[in-house]
Amino acid sequence: MTDLTSLTIAEAREGLANKSFTSLELTDAHLAAIEAARSLNAFVLETPEKARDMARAIDAKIAKGEGGPLAGIPLGIKDLFSTRDVRTTACSKILGNFVPPYESTVTSQLWRDGAVMLGKLNNDEFAMGSANETSCFGPVVNPWRREGSNTTLVPGGSSGGSASAVAALLCMGATATDTGGSIRQPAAFTATVGVKPTYGRCSRWGIVAFASSLDQAGPIARTNRDAAILMRSMAGHDPKDSTSVDRAVPDYEAAIGKSVKGMKIGIPKEYRLDGMPTEIEKLWSEGAAWLKAAGAELVDVSLPHTKYALPAYYIVAPAEASSNLARYDGVRYGLREQGRNITEMYENTRAEGFGAEVRRRVMIGTYVLSAGYYDAYYIRAQKVRTLIKKDFEDCFAKGINAILTPATPSAAFGVGEKAGADPVEMYLNDIFTVTVNMAGLPGIAVPAGKDAQGLPLGLQLIGRPFDEETLFSLGEVVEQAAGRFTPPRWW
Amino acid sequence: MNVSVKPGKLIKGQTGDWEVVIGMEIHAQVTSNAKLFSGASTAFGGEPNTQVSLVDAAMPGMLPVINEECVRQAVRTGLGLNAKINLRSVFDRKNYFYPDLPQGYQISQYKSPIVGEGEVIVELEGGRTATIGIERLHLEQDPAKMLHDKLPSQSLIDLNRAGVALMEIVSKPDIRDAEQAKAYVTKLRSILRYLGTCDGDMEKGSLRADVNVSVRKPGGPLGTRCEIKNMNSINFIGQAIEYEARRQIEIIEDGGVIDQETRLFDPNKGETRSMRSKEEAHDYRYFPDPDLLPLELTQDYVDELKAKLPELPDQKKARFIDSLGLSAYDAGVLVAERESAVFYETVLAGLADRARDGKLAANWVINELFGRLNKEGHDITDSPVSAAQLSAIVGLIGEGTISGKIAKDLFEIVWTEGGDPRELVESRGMKQVTDLGAIEKVVDDIIAANPDKVAQAKAKPQLAGWFVGQVMKQSGGKANPQAVNDLLKAKLGI
Numbered sequence: 001m002t003d004l005t006s007l008t009i010a011e012a013r014e015g016l017a018n019k020s021f022t023s024l025e026l027t028d029a030h031l032a033a034i035e036a037a038r039s040l041n042a043f044v045l046e047t048p049e050k051a052r053d054m055a056r057a058i059d060a061k062i063a064k065g066e067g068g069p070l071a072g073i074p075l076g077i078k079d080l081f082s083t084r085d086v087r088t089t090a091c092s093k094i095l096g097n098f099v100p101p102y103e104s105t106v107t108s109q110l111w112r113d114g115a116v117m118l119g120k121l122n123n124d125e126f127a128m129g130s131a132n133e134t135s136c137f138g139p140v141v142n143p144w145r146r147e148g149s150n151t152t153l154v155p156g157g158s159s160g161g162s163a164s165a166v167a168a169l170l171c172m173g174a175t176a177t178d179t180g181g182s183i184r185q186p187a188a189f190t191a192t193v194g195v196k197p198t199y200g201r202c203s204r205w206g207i208v209a210f211a212s213s214l215d216q217a218g219p220i221a222r223t224n225r226d227a228a229i230l231m232r233s234m235a236g237h238d239p240k241d242s243t244s245v246d247r248a249v250p251d252y253e254a255a256i257g258k259s260v261k262g263m264k265i266g267i268p269k270e271y272r273l274d275g276m277p278t279e280i281e282k283l284w285s286e287g288a289a290w291l292k293a294a295g296a297e298l299v300d301v302s303l304p305h306t307k308y309a310l311p312a313y314y315i316v317a318p319a320e321a322s323s324n325l326a327r328y329d330g331v332r333y334g335l336r337e338q339g340r341n342i343t344e345m346y347e348n349t350r351a352e353g354f355g356a357e358v359r360r361r362v363m364i365g366t367y368v369l370s371a372g373y374y375d376a377y378y379i380r381a382q383k384v385r386t387l388i389k390k391d392f393e394d395c396f397a398k399g400i401n402a403i404l405t406p407a408t409p410s411a412a413f414g415v416g417e418k419a420g421a422d423p424v425e426m427y428l429n430d431i432f433t434v435t436v437n438m439a440g441l442p443g444i445a446v447p448a449g450k451d452a453q454g455l456p457l458g459l460q461l462i463g464r465p466f467d468e469e470t471l472f473s474l475g476e477v478v479e480q481a482a483g484r485f486t487p488p489r490w491w
Numbered sequence: 492m493n494v495s496v497k498p499g500k501l502i503k504g505q506t507g508d509w510e511v512v513i514g515m516e517i518h519a520q521v522t523s524n525a526k527l528f529s530g531a532s533t534a535f536g537g538e539p540n541t542q543v544s545l546v547d548a549a550m551p552g553m554l555p556v557i558n559e560e561c562v563r564q565a566v567r568t569g570l571g572l573n574a575k576i577n578l579r580s581v582f583d584r585k586n587y588f589y590p591d592l593p594q595g596y597q598i599s600q601y602k603s604p605i606v607g608e609g610e611v612i613v614e615l616e617g618g619r620t621a622t623i624g625i626e627r628l629h630l631e632q633d634p635a636k637m638l639h640d641k642l643p644s645q646s647l648i649d650l651n652r653a654g655v656a657l658m659e660i661v662s663k664p665d666i667r668d669a670e671q672a673k674a675y676v677t678k679l680r681s682i683l684r685y686l687g688t689c690d691g692d693m694e695k696g697s698l699r700a701d702v703n704v705s706v707r708k709p710g711g712p713l714g715t716r717c718e719i720k721n722m723n724s725i726n727f728i729g730q731a732i733e734y735e736a737r738r739q740i741e742i743i744e745d746g747g748v749i750d751q752e753t754r755l756f757d758p759n760k761g762e763t764r765s766m767r768s769k770e771e772a773h774d775y776r777y778f779p780d781p782d783l784l785p786l787e788l789t790q791d792y793v794d795e796l797k798a799k800l801p802e803l804p805d806q807k808k809a810r811f812i813d814s815l816g817l818s819a820y821d822a823g824v825l826v827a828e829r830e831s832a833v834f835y836e837t838v839l840a841g842l843a844d845r846a847r848d849g850k851l852a853a854n855w856v857i858n859e860l861f862g863r864l865n866k867e868g869h870d871i872t873d874s875p876v877s878a879a880q881l882s883a884i885v886g887l888i889g890e891g892t893i894s895g896k897i898a899k900d901l902f903e904i905v906w907t908e909g910g911d912p913r914e915l916v917e918s919r920g921m922k923q924v925t926d927l928g929a930i931e932k933v934v935d936d937i938i939a940a941n942p943d944k945v946a947q948a949k950a951k952p953q954l955a956g957w958f959v960g961q962v963m964k965q966s967g968g969k970a971n972p973q974a975v976n977d978l979l980k981a982k983l984g985i
Contacts, residue, residue, distance in 0.1 A: 082552045095551065102545060104552060206552040212781035241554050242783050320781050323584050326595020327549040331648070346588055369586070369776035378778060 004029040005169040006486075009073050009226040012172060016062060016072045023062065023072025027055040027116050030074045034118060034170045037143075039491050042155075042165040044079055044137045045087055045120040054116040061114065068114030070233055076171035078162050079120040080127055081107050081217075082206040086117075090208040091135035092125045094328045094353025096335045104206025105238045106175060106217045113233040118171050122161030125355045126325065127182055127210040130429035132160025133419050134357040142190060142412050143168035143487040147454035153412040156186030156429070162220045163190040167487055173221040173230045177207060179214045180313055181408075181433025184445035187220055188407035188458025191447040191485035193227045193475065194220045196433075198466045199440035200245035203238030211320040212243075214313075214437040223484065224446065224475040228252035231468060247466060255469035256476045261295030263470070266395055266403040270306035271432060273409060279451045280406045287404055287448050287459040290481035291474060301400060303391040306435055308384045313434040314427060315368050315381035321358075322365025328353060360423065389439040396464050402474055405432050407445040407458035436462050444471040448482045456485050497621035499667025501709060504740045510709045511736045512716075513666035514626075516701040517679060519658045519689040520633065521564045527632050527656035528555030528598060535695055539638070539649035547654040549593035554782050557582075561656040562786065564688040565605050565630050567796050568658055571686045571803055572625050572679075574609025576793045580629075582783045586776040590648055591634040599659075601777040604629035605786065611662075611682070612805060613674040614823050623675050624663035633657050658689065664703070664713070669729040676700060676725050677827070678804070684829045685803050693723045700728055704735045706743070714739065715749040719756050719763055731756040735763050807832055815839075815849035824857050830871045831856070834878050841882030848889035855885050859902055875906050883912040896968045897921050924969045927978070930962070933970070934978050937961045945983060952985040 004026050007015065015021050031048050051074060058072045082088045082100040089095040103111070111117070124134040131154035132140040140160040142153040144167070155164040159176035163186030166174050176183040178196035187194025195218040202217040209215060219230035232253065237246040267288060272281075288298050330336035330349030337348035354362065368377035395403065409431055418426050436443040441462055448459040459478060463471045501508040526533055529544035546553045569576050583601040606628035613621050635653035639646045660679065666672045680698055683689040691698050700723075705716035719735060722728045734756075739749050753772075754763040779785075802810070804826040811822035825835045838852045839845055860881060864874060884901055887893045893901060893916055901912055901921060916922055924930060937958060938945055948954045962975045979985075 088551070090551065098551065100550065100552075102550070204552070205554050208551045209782075240556060242556050243781075319778060323586050323596050323776070323778070326586060326588065327551070327593060329588060329590075329595060331590050332548055332593060333550070342590060343588075366776065369778055371774045371776075374776075374778075 005033045007172070008223050009070075009172045009221065009229050010223070012073060013071075013229075017067070022059045023055040023074075023116060024052060024059055026072060027051050027074045027118070030118055030171055033168075034165075037168055037170050037491050040141045040143060040164050040168055040170075041138055042122055042140055042161045042168065042170055043076065043119045044089070044091060044122045044135070044161065047086060047117055047119045050086065051116050051118050054111070058114050058116060068112065069229065070110060071114030072116060073114070073172050074116040074118050075110060076118050076121045076162060076165045076174040077107055078123050078159055078175050078177060080123055080177050080208045081175055082208070083107055083117065083120065086120065088120070088208070089136070090126045091123050091137055092328075092353065092355070092358065093136045094335045094350070095333075098334050100206075102206060105203035105240065106207065106234045109233050109236060110175070115233070121159075121165055121174055124158035124160065124182075125358050126208065126321070127158035127177055127179055127215075128321070128357050128361055129157040130181065130185055130426050131413070131415075131418065132157035132164075132186070133415065134355050136355060139415050140164045141415065143489075143491065144190060144412060144455055145487075145490065149453075152415045153455070154189070154415050156189035156408075156412065158182040159186050159194070159220060163187055163192050163194070166190070166192045166220050166222060168491070169486075173219055173226055175217060175234070176220045177210075177215055177217050178433075178437065179210045179317060180437050181430035183218045183220060184433050184443055184458070184460055185408050185429055187445040188447070188460075189412040189456065191456035191458075191487070192220050192222055193224050193447070193479075194218065194445045195227050195231055195468065195471070196436060196443045197231065197235060197468055198245075198442045199437075200243050201235050201442070201466065201468070203236070203241040203244045205238055205240040209324040211317040212324060213320060214317055216437070224472050224479050225253060225256045227444070227475075228256055228472045245466070250469055252469060252472055255472040258473045259295065260291065260473050260477055263296040263401040263474070264299050264399050265291050265296045265474070266299050266301035266400040268301050268303045268306065268403055268405060270303050271405045273431070276406075276409060277451070280409065280457065283449050283457050283459065284404070284406050287478055290478055291404065293481075294477045296474070299400060301395050301398075301403065303388075303395065303435070305384060305387040305391050309388050309435040309438055310427065310431055312381040312384035312388070313430070313438055314364070315377050316385060316438070318361040318365035319369050319378055320365070322362045322369065325354075325358070325362055357423070385438050388435055392439045392441060392462070401464070402470050403462040405460045405462065407432060407460040411451045411453070411455035411457055432460055441465060442468045442471055444468075444475050446475040446478045447485050448478055450485065496665045497615070497619070497667060497671065499671055502706070502736055502740060505744050508709055509706045509736070509740050511668055511732065512664050512705045512707060512713060513668075513672050513732060514664035514703040514716075515662045515666065515672065515675065516703075517660040517662075517676065518699045518701075519568075519660060519683055519691075520697040521561045521630075521656035521658055522688055522690055523558060523560045523564060523656055525558050525560070526654040527558055527561050527630060529654055531654065533655050537651050539647070539651060541651065543650040543653070547593065547650055549595070555598060555780070557783065557786065558656065561630060562605070562788075563796065564656075565628060565658055566788065566793060567686050567800060568660075568683065568688045569606030569609065569628055570793070570797050570800055571682050571688075572606070572609035572611060572628065572660070574625055574628065575607035576788070577603065577605055577607055578788045578790065578793070579603065580605040580786045582630075582780045582786065583777045584780045587773045589634070590646070591637050591653070593635065593650065593653055597632050597634065598780055598783070599631035600629035603785075611675065611678055613671065613678045615670060615674055618819055621665075621671055621674070623665045623671070626661040626663050628658055628660045631657050631659055669732040672702065672732055673725050673729045676728060681804050681827055681829065685801055687801075693725070696723060699723050702728055702732060704732055704739070705749070706736050706739045714743070715751050717749065717751065717763070718753050720753055720766060722756060724758070727756055727758050730758070730761055731763055734761060738763065804832070811853070815845070815853070817850055817853050821853045821857055824861075825853060828871065834871050834874070837878035838882040838885065841879050842886055842889070844889060848885050851889055852882070852885045855881060859899070863906065875909070876902065880905050880912055887912060887916060891971065892916060892923060893921055894923050894968060894970075894972055896963070897923065900968070922969065923971050924966055927974060930966070930970050930974050931978055933962050933965050934958070934975070934982060937965070938982060948983050949985060955979055955983060955985060958983070
């Protein structure tokens with residue numbers, strides 16, 4: 001029997017269907033892999049008992065031929081998703097040992113479709129970070145290393161646990177969330193496929209909020225097909241989320257292998273940054289060439305407001321976060337640090353409960369919303385956001401089907417390398433991805449090659465609203481051309 | 492410039508007359524089964540923390556979903572206030588930390604409220620009216636309730652009220668004295684109760700007012716205002732305004748300046764005192780709630796609600812005056828409370844001849860019934876005399892079966908013993924005597940026995956009333972007064 005953990009979801013689905021192995025066997029193989037990979041710190045909570053119970057239950061169903069699209073597939077769940085009766089912390093001390101009495105809509109749809117939960121995955125505290133170093137459970141380690149080096153690298157963030165676990169074969173796929181690049185950047189750093197769906201495509205209900213107008217759940221998987229399979233279960237309208245969109249969920253998997261002939265692919269000149277590594281340049285050109293070879297037409301396009309996206313993002317996202325995180329006050333649940341009066345209790349609790357990056361963003365957000373600064377910061381950022389959105393709309397109105405860009409300005413960097421530096425240096429990781437969140441569009445990061453040191457690099461494809469299918473078709477073209485990348489096991 | 496503002500009572504100071512300028516923010520709890528953004532119950536008086544959803548407790552990842560019934564009620568209220576309904580409105584977050592605010596922000600409407608400008612006509616003493624402008628009405632969440640007196644060193648929180656829908660109704664600064672302020676709250680409360688959009692129960696906190704008071708020399712520039720928070724009695728509102736206006740006048744006349752601040756009214760001492768100054772005021776950092784889409788309504792939706800609006804006090808009053816000939820005062824009294832109007836209309840419904848007896852019925856409801864209810868501490872809703880019974884009594888008078896005087900006896904019997912008024916009149920022989928022969932005999936006897944009074948009456952016809960009284964007395968009140976009058980006039984030759 002081949003190593004069950006190296007199967008794709010599509011392959012495992014077949015194996016389960018034709019009874020080559022059971023979900024329990026598949027689950028046990030992953031549980032063993034998780035145990036052996038604790039040095040990666042990808043999981044913050046392993047739930048082996050629950051996993052086996054779920055596997056047994058789904059095996060019984062499979063035996064009766066009632067599986068569901070994800071029957072028996074073991075997944076990891078980012079700790080931002082509330083899981084009923086299973087500790088959910090957003091990797092923040094302030095939530096302590098919070099155990100929600102409810103299940104997020106997205107995860108409940110995964111369980112509805114037969115998936116098995118292996119445990120909760122590490123992430124940056126409240127999804128704030130681009131290296132998974134702000135987690136109260138400590139940093140996640142990237143299974144990829146530079147060739148000939150033992151330096152531990154970050155997996156990116158905030159969905160670093162998800163990306164690391166999927167890349168290291170600890171789970172077949174994972175849930176993740178993306179507010180400014182938190183799915184796509186770690187996917188690019190780990191040679192996995194990460195999808196940030198259109199805003200409103202997946203319900204936000206039960207996901208610990210970072211920035212409500214930007215947050216969107218999506219999958220991280222090892223192939224485009226696997227990501228498409230997961231997307232179909234994660235997406236859908238939810239009356240409990242007013243921003244979720246009532247629109248039929250297509251069979252995303254049907255888009256895999258579909259011809260991209262005649263599609264117009266925009267190449268935005270504003271993404272060609274000064275000082276961008278030549279490897280990234282090369283990767284981008286290569287990606288464009290693959291798409292062209294598959295019959296797509298390349299079109300130079302302009303997204304003139306791109307350079308304002310990151311500064312505007314770092315106003316909008318902290319503004320919303322400062323308000324979203326106000327509920328962590330020590331009054332009803334989570335951490336409480338006593339004080340002599342209510343104000344002191346708040347101060348002590350929040351000072352003790354939040355990490356440095358979260359405190360920084362709460363302060364930035366509070367500042368930009370405060371009287372006298374609101375118009376200069378928040379309102380202007382919203383105007384920029386409208387312009388960014390319009391840039392894309394103009395582009396799509398000219399018949400562009402999708403836009404190709406690099407996913408990140410660099411490959412994965414070392415743990416601790418940027419943590420102490422100017423926070424802006426860390427924020428620059430999201431330079432290619434934040435525009436997509438600001439415009440509410442779908443984006444996918446697909447592995448496309450390696451740098452000179454053997455580290456994976458990704459390309460990003462940006463689509464029209466609710467046209468994730470085109471992204472999967474294009475992503476598959478890149479995957480077929482570039483091949484798949486698996487890190488050599490060293491842990 | 493609002494031309495409809497009525498000058499109010501001026502206050503005399505040492506330096507001359509002062510005018511009070513008042514604006515009000517009324518918080519009215521929306522009548523709805525569920526909260527503004529969650530499905531939890533809004534019922535009053537539940538055990539603490541038993542009516543709390545995950546959204547109300549602000550659990551991680553919970554999202555608000557607008558309750559359409561609250562929107563409907565807000566629109567209906569706006570229509571009842573003759574206000575502009577904004578087809579697009581936006582929910583904002585008002586951010587501040589306090590344990591009664593689980594989310595750390597209150598979802599409210601800041602720049603784009605659901606209802607815009609409107610107006611309310613209020614009744615003042617002496618049949619005067621004033622028009623008070625409405626600035627806006629917006630929807631927002633009620634905070635939780637803090638319980639400070641259960642434990643010696645800790646406060647407890649009851650989240651039952653957290654997230655209940657409130658309508659904040661903001662008036663223009665059109666109110667000019669305490670009387671107008673009281674009349675405004677009274678009228679607003681009445682409209683809300685007619686609409687069924689707020690029960691108006693001030694004791695339970697369903698209706699609370701923040702009152703902004705400033706003073707100025709008549710016609711002068713506006714003074715600095717103080718806000719008196721959380722008033723839950725119409726009388727206290729009047730007292731607080733009187734006190735606050737005088738306090739401000741004294742400070743200014745002593746050469747001081749008014750600090751813009753929030754104050755609380757202490758009903759025991761009858762004074763207001765400082766709660767927090769402007770410097771201590773929160774920076775609420777309002778911004779549009781990204782969890783909610785802008786609220787968009789169609790004109791058709793609004794029109795449909797408008798078409799189904801019940802008759803409101805002003806319309807009802809006009810109808811009572813026009814079709815029943817009631818005086819403006821009587822009509823005003825009857826429509827002031829929805830229950831009174833309902834009672835009166837039930838009395839009307841039972842009358843055989845409404846055109847003839849409608850006015851009489853109004854007199855009976857206002858004078859006899861209300862008088863008695865007040866005296867004995869009853870409410871119209873638990874009146875011992877039902878509308879049907881009163882209707883029967885009025886009908887008996889109108890058709891001439893009993894006299895007004897007998898009717899009062901009958902009312903007394905119905906009040907204390909109950910029963911069908913028509914049957915009581917039969918069984919207790921209370922029918923009016925219209926037999927002219929019988930009445931004439933009584934008249935003749937009295938004239939014969941009192942020659943001096945006859946002489947006086949002939950000289951001064953007004954004194955004939957004495958004879959009417961005597962005849963009624965002798966007939967046990969049952970003689971038809973009109974017949975008695977006619978007979979006396981003929982016999983006395985006046």
